[in-house]
Amino acid sequence: xxxxxxxxxVDDEPDYLRIASRIAAKAxxxxxxxxxxxxxxxxxxxxxxxxxxxxxxxxxVSGFEAARRIRKVPALAKTPIIFFxxxxxxxxxxxGLALGAAGYVLKPFDPDELLRRIKxxxxxx
Amino acid sequence: xxPAAFCLTSDPAARAFYRAALAGFALKFYPTAAAFxxxxxxxxxxxxxxxxxxxxxxxxxxxxxxSPGTAGLLLVLTGAAxxxxxxxxxxxxxxxxxxxxxxxxxxxxxxxxxxxxxRGPAGRPRPEKPAEYEFGDLLISPxxxxxxVGGKKVRLTALEFDILLYFLRxxxxxxxxxxLLEQVWKDAAEAGPRAVDKRIEALxxxxxxxxxxxxxxxxLGYIFRL
Numbered sequence: 001x002x003x004x005x006x007x008x009x010v011d012d013e014p015d016y017l018r019i020a021s022r023i024a025a026k027a028x029x030x031x032x033x034x035x036x037x038x039x040x041x042x043x044x045x046x047x048x049x050x051x052x053x054x055x056x057x058x059x060x061v062s063g064f065e066a067a068r069r070i071r072k073v074p075a076l077a078k079t080p081i082i083f084f085x086x087x088x089x090x091x092x093x094x095x096g097l098a099l100g101a102a103g104y105v106l107k108p109f110d111p112d113e114l115l116r117r118i119k120x121x122x123x124x125x
Numbered sequence: 126x127x128p129a130a131f132c133l134t135s136d137p138a139a140r141a142f143y144r145a146a147l148a149g150f151a152l153k154f155y156p157t158a159a160a161f162x163x164x165x166x167x168x169x170x171x172x173x174x175x176x177x178x179x180x181x182x183x184x185x186x187x188x189x190x191x192s193p194g195t196a197g198l199l200l201v202l203t204g205a206a207x208x209x210x211x212x213x214x215x216x217x218x219x220x221x222x223x224x225x226x227x228x229x230x231x232x233x234x235x236x237x238x239x240x241x242x243x244r245g246p247a248g249r250p251r252p253e254k255p256a257e258y259e260f261g262d263l264l265i266s267p268x269x270x271x272x273x274v275g276g277k278k279v280r281l282t283a284l285e286f287d288i289l290l291y292f293l294r295x296x297x298x299x300x301x302x303x304x305l306l307e308q309v310w311k312d313a314a315e316a317g318p319r320a321v322d323k324r325i326e327a328l329x330x331x332x333x334x335x336x337x338x339x340x341x342x343x344x345l346g347y348i349f350r351l
Contacts, residue, residue, distance in 0.1 A: 015301030019345050086304065090162065090192035097159035097179055104158070106184040108298040108346075110215075113181045120178070 005122040008032045008049040010040035010066065011084075012059050016107065020053050020084075023111055027118045037066035045073045051102075051121045056085035056092060067099050080121040084109065127151045128242050133161050133182075134174040139203070139227060143172065146231035147238065158185050165189070170199040170242055174227075175212070183219045190220030199241050203227045211297070218294060258293055260351045263335045265293065274333050284309070285328045292339065292349035301346035 007024040011017045012035050021031045032047055034040035037058040044052060052070065056063035063083055070076050080102030085092060096104050103117045129151040132143045140154060155161040158180040161171070171189075175182035182202050189195040201223045202216040208226035216224040222241055225234060258265040262275040270286055272279040281289065287309045292300065302318040310316050325347060329336030340348045 013301065013303050015303055015344075015346055019299055019301070022345075086307065090165065090188050090195060093180070093185075093188050094159070094162040094165075097157075097162060101159075102179065104180045104184070106181075106187060108295050108300045108304055110181070110183070110298050113184070116176070117181075 005029045005050040006032060006047065007051045007053060007118065007122070008034065008040065008044055008047065009053045010034045010037065010058065010063070011053075011055040012036060012057075013055070016055070016084075019109065019111070020114065023109075023114050024053070024118055027115055027122070029118065029122060037061045037063065041066050041069045044070050044076055044079075048075050049079065051118065052079060052081045053118075054081055054083050056083055056096065064095060064099060067096075067101070071100075082117055082121065084114075128239060129153070129169055130238060131155065131161065131166065131169060131171040133158065133171060133177060133185075134203075135178050136174060139174060142228050142231070146229075146234050150238075165195050166198065167194055168197055170201065170238060172201045172203060172238075173221075175202055175204040175216075183216055183221075186216065186221050187219040201225070201238065201241070203229070215297060218296060260335075263332070263351075265289065272332075274335060279331050279333075281328070281331060284324060285331070288324060288328055289332075292347070296349055296351065299342055299346055299348050304346070 007029040009017055009020045009024060009031060011020060017033050017035065021033055024031045032043055032049060034043050037060045040054070054063040054066060058066065067081050070079070070081065082103040082105060083096040083101050084105040084107055086107045093104050102121050105114055105117060127150060130147060131153050132140070133155045134140060135156045143152060156178070158177050173182040173185060177185065186200050186202060189198055189200060200221050202221040203225050204212045204216070204227065206226045213224040223237060263272070265272045267290055272281060272286070272289065288305065291305065291309050302321040305321050306316055306318070325339060329339055338349060338351055340350065342348055
């Protein structure tokens with residue numbers, strides 16, 4: 001049996017952490033969570049997840065900075081990252097996508113859209 | 126001058142369709158949202174695939190519409206067939222000017238795009254949001270900040286009205302209490318999640334039979350579906 005893909009969800013809002021985790025579980029993935037950027041980066045480096053869902057507005061450092069740090073870990077250099085944030089400025093979206101994100105999802109999420117993004121990122125085409 | 130369109134799609138079949146249906150247009154193709162956002166144009170017409178590899182078309186439309194630099198673009202979304210009124214309504218709510226299920230009828234598609242280009246050139250001021258929302262006999266007017274059910278005025282406080290508007294603009298999405306505090310209350314420090322629950326209870330009561338359209342999702346928040 002192939003092991004289930006592992007998804008790391010990083011968000012400081014408990015509600016969103018739960019929603020995103022539930023959707024990731026629905027996609028058939030094992031879920032790890034962190035409520036701030038730096039613990040998220042540490043967890044990522046230790047567990048090497050298959051996909052990272054990363055909130056942009058985190059309390060310690062931004063999700064973008066977290067993504068830069070994640071990319072410096074050689075084993076995570078190509079791990080897909082999906083950013084999410086509250087409906088916001090285009091600059092932020094461009095910045096996230098320019099960092100090589102696999103996707104960008106606006107909050108509040110459309111659950112089907114997030115599920116589609118997760119499946120596209122972790123399941124073989 | 127040739128009419129022009131920016132086509133955002135990663136699908137080769139869609140590219141071929143646009144080339145054929147929009148023969149004579151100056152077309153520019155972008156396979157991803159990221160490619161388009163490297164230097165987003167301030168004016169013109171963009172046809173956006175709802176399922177881009179890096180971002181949902183509806184989310185991209187909302188982001189483009191919400192930014193001063195790109196708010197003047199004409200935006201057409203294309204979703205998966207069969208045509209779904211719910212998908213179309215969600216697109217218009219994100220700020221799209223037109224919605225088609227793919228592949229649309231080529232003649233209709235071409236005529237509609239030309240019509241949009243002729244009617245709404247760049248820079249022409251356009252209403253940002255629909256003037257009124259109407260669902261059966263529930264009528265909501267953001268401009269007049271008034272709501273009525275069956276012609277009878279619903280008396281809402283300013284905060285309740287703002288909550289209702291937020292739900293309308295985010296139909297079908299799970300909205301957590303914290304997001305409501307952040308986006309509607311603005312100063313979340315002064316209120317807590319319980320305050321949200323109480324206000325929503327009041328809003329449901331005042332909306333009468335439409336109150337049940339605000340669903341509770343256990344431990345997550347609320348979802349508004351009409």
